[in-house]
Amino acid sequence: MGYVLSSEGFSKALHELGGSYRLYAPVRKEGEGRFTDVDVVRYDFVHEAGEIELSTKSDYAFKEILTPLSETLFFFTEQSVKDADKDTSPVIIFVRSCDLHAVKRLDQIYLANGKAEDWFYRRIRDSVRFALIGCSESCENGFCVSMKTNRADEGYMFSVDEDGGKFYVDVKDDEAAKIFAAHAESSQPVTARYVTENDTDVNVPENVPNSIYKSDIWDEYTQRCINCGRCNFVCPTCTCYTMQDVYYTDNGRVGERRRVGASCMVDGYTNVAGGGQYRKTNGERMRFKVLHKVWDFRRRFGYDMCVGCGRCDDVCPEYISFANCVNKLDAAIKEAGNDE
Amino acid sequence: MRDMNMKKLKKNAFRYSKVRGETASRIRIPGGVINAKSMAKAAEIAEKYGNGTVFITNRQGFEIPGIKMEDIPRVNMELQSIIEDSGVNQGEPGQGYPASGTRNVVSCPGSRLCPFGCYDTTKFARKMDKHIFPNNLHVKIAFTGCSNDCAKVRMNDFGIIGMTEPQYNPDRCVGCEQCVKYCRIRSVNALKAVNGKIVRDASACVGCGVCVAYCPTRAWTRSKEHFFRLVLLGRTGKKNPRLAEDFIKWVNEENIMKIVKNAYAYVEEFIDKNALEGKEHIGYILDRTGFDEFLKWAMKDVELNPEAEISRRIYWGGKFYDRGYGRSKGGLQA
Incomplete structure (x- = not known):
């Protein structure tokens, strides 16, 4: 079911949906970027359609609602433990195609990686549904076409494309269809827009020989990378976390367990008891990250983890391109193959 | 015969030169930014009236040396577009700069x-x-x-x-402590980690924004004001x-x-x-x-x-x- 809505009609429809759902969407936060008078686009709850940033890809991914940067899991004192309260009322998350594909990766890690599901993830995941933001043109660093995530045909309640002041929605949910129909100017078949080519093409290697671990292609990153981990924190598919057991300073017998985001690029990630550290150099960390995204995950689950959103390339302060690194990896493997 | 009022000349932003009969035009550029066409104009004046060189001053101005004192009125006319472009307050157009005491900002x-x-x-x-x-x-x-x-x-x-007054959102902080590290290395060591979150010593903080620049999650942001x-x-x-x-x-x-x-x-x-x-x-x-x-x-x-x-x-x-x-x-x- 497709509908065309005026700006006002779309606002009214979202307002009505807002009665049953919390709306979580990319929002332009003025002046909250790294530099003076620079904005950041990141996810937050909105009340009005006008608050949603529909024209620009978000700098940070939607995952912050499913895997919060910092989340208290439970409180403890003496013999008692209490789960932290969580608002599990229904949510609609506005995502682009690449990010909708990322949801599958997050679910894989938190719900279907081994025998047990992650209870805290499941609790919020069940209250979440998605709206698809169409892409009329490729973003600067995205390579979704290479990763085959440029198009999403399912997994969303409705799509939204703004074009010439009109809103085009493809609705897959009966309840939402009633709402959009009530505010629509007309009804017509709508397909969410998607891109068919990017400026960046990435050649993902079919096979990665173990010898690549010792390749010198990683060495330049030891020099260039500053292990800030921004690539991980903006990534829609990075799922690593670490734990903080905190004892309140006023009373050391009371405290909480927190789960916070972690980064395989940042110092401390591979620290182990006894003072060992498996990946000391930034080149080794880059190798781990890149191979995890385009090889190790696939070996375990049959598809690549990376969705090609390009946020890692957007955010890197040292202008390191993950996409180009994958291409270098592919070229190195082919070259080695030719030598044999 | 050369009868120059040197007090007036200096006030008009021309320099007393060691070369008798010569002066230098002092161009004021508040904030250090002018359009390229004004830069070209300064070069043109230097070619036409000066000795073909431009001195870049310590206070972000230009001095065009080697100007004959007799050419001052003509140079002032030529300076008009630069004065207007740089937004400097002026009395009468075509008369050059009205003062030189308060130095370029x-x-x-x-x-x-x-x-x-x-x-x-x-x-x-x-x-x-x-x-x-x-x-x-x-x-x-x-x-x-x-x-x-x-x-x-x-x-x-x-x-x-x-x-900038750093604004801290603990909900976005993962405790990576890069702000602590870079505040120590690049600034004044005003941050420390307590129970996985960051505490800022407001009296030590110099408001440099290094924590904001290095925060990977936007837990630190700049103050609106x-x-x-x-x-x-x-x-x-x-x-x-x-x-x-x-x-x-x-x-x-x-x-x-x-x-x-x-x-x-x-x-x-x-x-x-x-x-x-x-x-x-x-x-x-x-x-x-x-x-x-x-x-x-x-x-x-x-x-x-x-x-x-x-x-x-x-x-x-x-x-x-x-x-x-x-x-x-x-x-x-x-």
């Missing part, structure tokens, strides 16, 4: 270019220039984007150093060169504008009426009147913003070559 590149700039230094410098120029009093004002002080504002009468550290009465010179001292930390733009204007009134009142060429640095006037008198005048009608922390008594250091200190023999040792 300097700024570092600031937030237009620099990742650490806490505000648009050029914009503020231009606003200040509009506020105080033309004026014959010998006053130096400079703007710098952060505590690195690339503009060397501490060698000016009024130095304005940009600050821009703040400044106002430093006072630094100077170079033969007698008592010294760095400017802190006056108000976390002051806002509005108050800086008022304080500088007030300081001009103070100078008008207390300047040595017999000062050579009517020039006396504010600092020497303050040395005579005492700080309390200066404070009374400077703070007239100023209502400090609640964040501002003012020093109500300031002591300056520096060299005292005019009081016997630092002489190689026979003088007192500093």
